[in-house]
Amino acid sequence: MNAPAIALENLTVTYNRHPAVHHVSGSLARGSLTAIAGPNGAGKSTLLRAIMGELKPAEGAIRRAVSSRDYGYLPQAADINRRFPVSVIDTVVTGAWKRAGAFGGIGRAERQKASEALVAVGLEGFEARPIGSLSAGQFQRTLFARLLLQDASVIILDEPFTAIDSRTTQDLIDIVLRWHGEGRTVVAVLHDHEQVRAHFPQTLLIARELIGWGPTHEIMTHDNLKRARALAERWDENAPVCAVPA
Amino acid sequence: MSAYDLLIAPFMDYGFMRRALIACLCLALGAAPIGTFLSMRRMSLMGDALSHAVLPGAAIGYLVAGSLSLTAMGIGGLIAGLSVALLAGVVSRMTVLQEDASFASFYLISLAVGVLIVSLRGSNIDLLHVLFGTILAIDNDALMLIGTITSLTLLALAVLYRPLVIDCFDPGFLRAVGGRGPLIHGLFMLMVVLNLVASFQALGTLMAVGLMMLPAAIAQLWARTLPAMLAISVVTAFVSGYAGLIASYHLELASGPTIIVAAAIIYVVSLVAAPSGLMSRYIRRPHLAN
Numbered sequence: 001m002n003a004p005a006i007a008l009e010n011l012t013v014t015y016n017r018h019p020a021v022h023h024v025s026g027s028l029a030r031g032s033l034t035a036i037a038g039p040n041g042a043g044k045s046t047l048l049r050a051i052m053g054e055l056k057p058a059e060g061a062i063r064r065a066v067s068s069r070d071y072g073y074l075p076q077a078a079d080i081n082r083r084f085p086v087s088v089i090d091t092v093v094t095g096a097w098k099r100a101g102a103f104g105g106i107g108r109a110e111r112q113k114a115s116e117a118l119v120a121v122g123l124e125g126f127e128a129r130p131i132g133s134l135s136a137g138q139f140q141r142t143l144f145a146r147l148l149l150q151d152a153s154v155i156i157l158d159e160p161f162t163a164i165d166s167r168t169t170q171d172l173i174d175i176v177l178r179w180h181g182e183g184r185t186v187v188a189v190l191h192d193h194e195q196v197r198a199h200f201p202q203t204l205l206i207a208r209e210l211i212g213w214g215p216t217h218e219i220m221t222h223d224n225l226k227r228a229r230a231l232a233e234r235w236d237e238n239a240p241v242c243a244v245p246a
Numbered sequence: 247m248s249a250y251d252l253l254i255a256p257f258m259d260y261g262f263m264r265r266a267l268i269a270c271l272c273l274a275l276g277a278a279p280i281g282t283f284l285s286m287r288r289m290s291l292m293g294d295a296l297s298h299a300v301l302p303g304a305a306i307g308y309l310v311a312g313s314l315s316l317t318a319m320g321i322g323g324l325i326a327g328l329s330v331a332l333l334a335g336v337v338s339r340m341t342v343l344q345e346d347a348s349f350a351s352f353y354l355i356s357l358a359v360g361v362l363i364v365s366l367r368g369s370n371i372d373l374l375h376v377l378f379g380t381i382l383a384i385d386n387d388a389l390m391l392i393g394t395i396t397s398l399t400l401l402a403l404a405v406l407y408r409p410l411v412i413d414c415f416d417p418g419f420l421r422a423v424g425g426r427g428p429l430i431h432g433l434f435m436l437m438v439v440l441n442l443v444a445s446f447q448a449l450g451t452l453m454a455v456g457l458m459m460l461p462a463a464i465a466q467l468w469a470r471t472l473p474a475m476l477a478i479s480v481v482t483a484f485v486s487g488y489a490g491l492i493a494s495y496h497l498e499l500a501s502g503p504t505i506i507v508a509a510a511i512i513y514v515v516s517l518v519a520a521p522s523g524l525m526s527r528y529i530r531r532p533h534l535a536n
Contacts, residue, residue, distance in 0.1 A: 073419075075418050079416070079417070081415045084472075091415075097423045130471070
């Protein structure tokens with residue numbers, strides 16, 4: 001069997017010693033399409049940031065087949081300064097970073113690819129528009145176009161369809177499915193259980209602790225979701241030191 | 247008085263006016279784009295804080311050199327400015343204090359120490375020179391220093407442009423692709439301090455940020471793309487410098503503040519007349535069909 005794209009080994013990630021992700025083990029097969037589900041505060045974004053190498057594990061380890069620098073990563077959109085005077089095409093073309101780096105030239109070929117990516121996400125003719133003039137949906141399409149340009153073998157999406165209308169969501173899900181068809185490994189945090197059941201063969205259900213990880217229909221059961229809700233709400237300021245052996 | 251007498255003769259007749267004009271050109275080319283990036287990074291007031299932080303170093307340089315040596319003061323200012331920027335960065339990373347809060351603390355400490363040093367040893371005239379600058383007293387050495395700083399700045403901006411721009415609007419992306427955001431930020435802060443040192447020679451610590459931030463604000467009112475903003479900031483900074491020098495020569499005004507007032511006049515006009523300024527709020531234009 002192929003080595004997995006990403007393997008989590010007893011992963012624990014903490015904020016001020018409180019675990020946000022607690023003793024999670026498992027692996028993402030190459031070319032798998034996985035949804036990460038769980039209630040608010042369940043550690044979904046924390047898990048993604050750990051996978052991206054932005055947070056260091058408090059315990060355990062993450063094994064990656066390729067460096068996380070070569071992943072395509074879409075964080076929750078709030079991190080981007082939308083008032084910055086940069087055009088749609090320039091935003092998309094930053095996706096060529098892996099090939100051009102900080103100093104390399106970006107030639108006509110990359111610009112052509114960026115224009116094609118804009119067509120693919122339904123933003124034909126938006127090249128010169130400043131990003132500040134885009135709607136939330138158009139902006140998310142722009143970020144997907146950049147992911148297309150990044151041409152990454154692993155793609156990590158954090159709530160990609162939040163505050164996006166149904167038509168845009170459908171278009172973007174089509175792109176996710178296209179990536180899956182091309183053999184890329186895709187992981188997405190999602191809140192809509194229907195979307196998860198309809199499009200994502202694999203699910204990782206988390207509520208700080210791992211509730212289940214496997215084929216979606218086995219994981220997204222009523223009992224599991226109920227357990228996830230109960231676990232995520234538990235919080236003890238004076239919790240004792242975790243006794244699970246490393 | 248002919249147009250030649252009014253606009254050109256002062257620079258033909260006096261070497262100090264020529265050097266002042268070249269200093270203004272250098273500041274326009276270096277400090278104005280840096281100011282534009284500062285305000286794009288929402289750090290406008292940090293430039294102000296840093297400019298005050300330069301003072302104790304300049305004062306110590308003045309004491310060591312024993313006279314109003316711009317080079318010694320420049321090197322002292324550079325060390326002081328960089329120390330404050332570094333300390334503020336370290337403190338904000340190690341403690342709960344945000345970078346702006348630690349900046350405010352350090353620049354106040356630095357400013358107080360600087361004024362103490364100057365008042366201890368220097369005369370009031372010297373204090374005025376340090377606070378308000380001596381653009382008409384810029385000698386060839388000082389001009390070389392300013393020119394070197396400007397050249398370094400333009401080179402650094404050209405090389406770092408892409409990561410710097412990405413770090414301004416999407417630092418998370420730069421982090422994800424391993425683009426060394428903290429290094430870029432550090433180099434940018436180094437450029438800010440260098441340009442403050444150049445600018446402080448001409449305009450003094452109180453107004454050193456004047457040719458940095460006013461042109462940047464003007465540029466944002468007129469332009470909608472970053473390259474246009476950078477160009478407009480350079481042009482308005484140089485026009486302010488030129489107009490300020492001419493006005494201060496003919497009206498016998500202090501040159502540093504006159505230059506900043508010239509920039510301020512352009513700023514106020516822009517506030518009213520620019521496409522995204524006040525006037526656009528009151529002139530109703532019919533809306534478009536699509």
